[in-house]
Amino acid sequence: MVNLKQLSELARDSSSSGRKTLVEAVTDLFLAADDSEIDHIALLFGDIVLRVLGQLEEEARVALSARVSDHPHAPHDLMVRLASDSIDVAKQVLENSPVLTDEDLASIAWEGSMDHLGAIADRGPLGENVTTVIVGRGNSQVLAKVAGNEQARFTPDTFERLLEKAQQHPIVQEALIGRSDIPEEPARRLIPYLSEELRKRIKELGTNNTLIQLLAERAAQEVQAQMRDLGSAKSRAEMLIRDVKSRKRPIDDAVNQFAKADRPIDLAMLLAEVSELPAESVTRVVFNQGDTPLIILCRANGVTDNAYKNVVKMRSKRLQLSGKAMTDAINRYARMQRAEAVRALAAIKQRGGKAS
Incomplete structure (x- = not known):
């Protein structure tokens, strides 16, 4: 394990390989710190890495991200920088870091790529301000991820917008039917757009009693409508045939x-x-x-x-x-x-x- 004197020596090497070695060494120091010194070491770790992060090649940044992405004491500013990097660097931090706040995630979601949104949509829990941005910007794949995330929370308006978009995207519908918390009225509006295959899936999954009940109600209504239409069509046909036979038409x-x-x-x-x-x-x-x-x-x-x-x-x-x-x-x-x-x-x- 390196000491502070050795770190100072490593810091003098400004080459690409030297910066990589410095970051690896200070990361080792951070990960090995015990509870009594973690706060002090975390400050040192964050200060050093942030100073040289822009000089690291992507491969080194990916390795750094993988090592510290889920650490509860990782420096906040460093995690935000890594989460805003290319998706290869950011993915594990976005999915796992407990340091990132909802405000951080919402900001990154506003500016990041669809891959960044997808990584955020997979994590939990997700607050309402984050899902509002994701639903507003996301493509069908991202929407399917956030719709299927049981730990994602939505404002009523955001959930309404998600349902509206789901009408055009079966992949989002499929994700929604697995949720157990869809309110009755939104669920009622979703039912008409579901394919027969998805309706069968709802019954097989058995996770949402509201959807199951609404499907049963709709099936009964469709049978009644078909019977009415059949009777009405038959009556109209008989009347038309009578008119033709009597030469009225x-x-x-x-x-x-x-x-x-x-x-x-x-x-x-x-x-x-x-x-x-x-x-x-x-x-x-x-x-x-x-x-x-x-x-x-x-x-x-x-x-x-x-x-x-x-x-x-x-x-x-x-x-x-x-x-x-x-x-x-x-x-x-x-x-x-x-x-x-x-x-x-x-x-x-x-x-x-x-x-x-």
Whole structure:
């Protein structure tokens, strides 16, 4: 272990290697100090290292940071300098130093890189003034870190801002669902943006009863809404079919609406009603790969070429038709004459209404 006389001798060497040796020696002295002398040695250590820190190569500063980053008596000014250095030097100090205050961290967060923010976001505890800066400046990776830090505390306004940003970033949502302290109202606003995978994760984790309860409520509401929509859509479809059959509306109105909404069953019901054929038979026609019976039913009832194109598009999604197959189907419809289709429909009815 070096003594003060030896330190004085080392201090005379102004070369890069000499400065490195001096810092290593004084660091050894600091780390070996006992409780009775730590305050005095810490002052000496800080004074010497701060004087030569700017002359040290980054490798030496990284080594220094690693040795003293978690020391409870490390000189405050030195820790702030190291924490403000390049991220390779600063990372361990930002993550571990008990000497840095929230004011120090907030100041570094205002001016540092995203890597500096990320290192701060990982440490705990974090005060509200620090998280306010992090949430204001951070990218999605930084936000995910601070959102997943259970020891991070937020003001209500900062938490609201974090939730707003989380809506656009699934990585932040994933971090948030692991927290146990999300208030009910913010959690309620978060739920609609969660993917099915994250909703499953919430149930698996079981860490946030508020989120679990809200998911259950939303699932029940969605089922009720689907039932209402289904009933409403069915009623509207039935009314539209009645209007077409009574000639209050053209058949193209209904065909276009059902095809664009991807409702093949409603289209089948429409064609069955206007053709006076069994619904079961016509439903098979709509879903069959072969389209001749469907062409007959549509053309015989006055469906125009443009409306039939929408029918082809709807079928292509379900039957995975190629572009060429779709074009061929449209051309076949264009070649079918209505008089020919009317005769074919009459023949279908004569043989018992079997359209397929």
